[in-house]
Amino acid sequence: MSRMQQVTVLGATGSIGLSTLDVIGRHAEQYQVFALSGFSRLEQLLALCVRHRPRFAAVPTAAAAAQLRAGLREHGCSTEVLEGEAGLSAIASAAEVDVVMAAIVGAAGLKPTLAAVEAGKKVLLANKEALVMSGALFMDAVRHSGAVLLPIDSEHNAIFQCLPGDYARGLEAVGVRRILLTASGGPFRQTPLAQLAEVTPEQACAHPNWSMGRKISVDSASMMNKGLELIEACWLFDAAPSKVEVVVHPQSVIHSLVDYVDGSVLAQLGNPDMRTPIANALAWPRRIDSGVAPLDLFAIARLDFEAPDEQRFPCLRIARQAAEAGDSAPAVLNAANEVAVEAFLAGRIRFPEIASMIERVLDQQPVVPVASLDAVFSADQRARQLAGEWLSRHDR
Ligand code: NAD
Ligand code: MG
Numbered sequence: 001m002s003r004m005q006q007v008t009v010l011g012a013t014g015s016i017g018l019s020t021l022d023v024i025g026r027h028a029e030q031y032q033v034f035a036l037s038g039f040s041r042l043e044q045l046l047a048l049c050v051r052h053r054p055r056f057a058a059v060p061t062a063a064a065a066a067q068l069r070a071g072l073r074e075h076g077c078s079t080e081v082l083e084g085e086a087g088l089s090a091i092a093s094a095a096e097v098d099v100v101m102a103a104i105v106g107a108a109g110l111k112p113t114l115a116a117v118e119a120g121k122k123v124l125l126a127n128k129e130a131l132v133m134s135g136a137l138f139m140d141a142v143r144h145s146g147a148v149l150l151p152i153d154s155e156h157n158a159i160f161q162c163l164p165g166d167y168a169r170g171l172e173a174v175g176v177r178r179i180l181l182t183a184s185g186g187p188f189r190q191t192p193l194a195q196l197a198e199v200t201p202e203q204a205c206a207h208p209n210w211s212m213g214r215k216i217s218v219d220s221a222s223m224m225n226k227g228l229e230l231i232e233a234c235w236l237f238d239a240a241p242s243k244v245e246v247v248v249h250p251q252s253v254i255h256s257l258v259d260y261v262d263g264s265v266l267a268q269l270g271n272p273d274m275r276t277p278i279a280n281a282l283a284w285p286r287r288i289d290s291g292v293a294p295l296d297l298f299a300i301a302r303l304d305f306e307a308p309d310e311q312r313f314p315c316l317r318i319a320r321q322a323a324e325a326g327d328s329a330p331a332v333l334n335a336a337n338e339v340a341v342e343a344f345l346a347g348r349i350r351f352p353e354i355a356s357m358i359e360r361v362l363d364q365q366p367v368v369p370v371a372s373l374d375a376v377f378s379a380d381q382r383a384r385q386l387a388g389e390w391l392s393r394h395d396r
Pocket of ligand 2: 153154155229
């Protein structure tokens with residue numbers, strides 16, 4: 001029997017973080033929680049610490065740390081509390097850690113995720129924004145450190161499962177013609193176009209198949225999520241953007257497919273529950289129970305497919321252009337999108353303005369090489385500034 005695997009969960013209080021702890025809880029003889037991080041939901045983080053008894057917890061500020069420490073004392077819990085970015089990077093790279101679940105949402109996850117990669121950990125990547133922002137640097141760090149990078153995004157986990165073990169030789173070398181990335185089409189797939197300007201954040205967050213955090217829910221509604229995933233797939237599998245085709249599949253049962261030159265198309269199917277890709281990556285190359293119900297094909301009865309409608313979903317086109325432009329463009333796309341989604345959730349802009357704002361920011365910012373993390377963050381900051389200016393002009 002091998003020793004217990006020590007796991008750090010970055011973003012433990014989120015949708016992916018909680019699903020990860022659910023899977024870990026089913027295999028307490030194999031996995032031990034080493035550290036958890038939270039951001040604003042401190043009560044929930046406290047409850048998770050009491051339940052899982054991690055060595056460390058990481059929170060954003062000194063005030064949050066004081067509050068969490070007081071709660072931990074009350075519960076007689078000896079978890080040590082760390083603060084700020086340094087705390088996140090410390091729990092991501094500590095020598096005792098075997099596995100890091102990277103499930104912070106957005107650009108805030110980049111530094112700790114990269115710290116885990118640089119420390120050569122087994123990294124379970126949910127935080128797609130980190131890879132989108134810094135793809136070349138990130139994948140270089142994986143190669144140099146020997147980290148094992150496993151995709152959690154259901155589509156990328158599906159592709160990973162459909163590829164042969166030696167796919168790193170190159171997709172062409174292993175006979176792959178195309179990657180088929182499935183998309184549900186989100187809650188607005190059939191909404192009359194004229195009504196899109198009136199949709200509310202609650203409607204955008206009511207995904208037909210998946211229960212997720214608010215940011216990725218809005219991204220799914222605009223299909224920017226699929227755009228980010230296209231870029232994510234290019235980096236993970238060393239594919240040109242032209243080799244990745246988006247297929248709308250409203251049931252979210254096929255999580256993606258790989259099309260081979262001999263005409264074979266391999267797909268991975270399953271109920272839409274993130275515990276499947278989480279369990280797959282956690283135990284890889286073995287299989288463990290995830291708690292997900294078996295797929296009932298008779299109940300599903302049919303699977304539908306359609307081409308994406310780029311008039312309805314301009315974000316998909318904009319993201320593909322950013323993927324093709326490369327260099328700083330994906331980081332700019334991601335930052336502008338983060339600002340736009342936050343503005344939409346706050347009721348400052350209408351749904352279709354998410355795309356207009358991102359496109360305007362991309363048009364205004366020249367594409368430059370991003371050979372260092374500083375260059376990535378400077379592109380990110382500049383995009384946020386331009387997006388902020390767009391918003392203040394818009395508010396007037
Ligand atoms: P969520 O909003 O439910 O949780 C986000 C987590 O990040 C929380 O623990 C929060 O405390 C933490 N966080 C937020 N802002 C932070 C900051 N500034 N600094 C440090 N921590 C911060 O989001 P989610 O749905 O769990 O998604 C997490 C990541 O996983 C995203 O990148 C998302 O795209 C990806 N993902 C999610 C799903 C899903 O089904 N939920 C599927 C595929 C990929
Ligand atoms: Mg996905």
